[in-house]
Amino acid sequence: MEGLEKKYKKEYYSGKRKAAIARALIKSGDGKVHFNKKDYKTLQMFDRLKLEEPLRIAEKVLGKLDFDIEVNVLGGGEKGQIDAARLAIAKAIIGFTKSEVLKQAYLDYDRNLLVADVRRKEPNKPGDSKARSKRQTSYR
DSSP states (O other): OHHHHHHTOEEEEEEEETTEEEEEEEEESSSOEEETTEEGGGSOHHHHHHHHHHHHHHHHHHSSOOEEEEEEEESSOHHHHHHHHHHHHHHHHHHHHOOHHHHHHHHHHOGGGTSOBOOOOOOOOTTOSSSSOOOOOOOO
């Protein structure tokens, strides 16, 4: 019974960055990664490299990757979506493998792989157009 549970195991993990929310589904497989229903290798070079970071570290620590990941991202901009997906992928791999060595490798490389950046836009002040800038006043 234990082997069947491991074979069909699948879990969801999420990541956030600014207004972007990513949900990663990880399941047993052969190392395929999809970003919004497309292969992540079709993305622009820097976006692709950012998404590959958690995968390459995991491959270095664990060896061959025996899982598939599907990431769906809603909201936010292009780069925020990539960062949210990167966080969701790293959290999914840690949750799926339960490897403390991999978790430490992620933290040593970049803490933002496992911990979300909680900074948000500051709300506008009443009567002003932006959060910090004030209207110019004329004294003459």
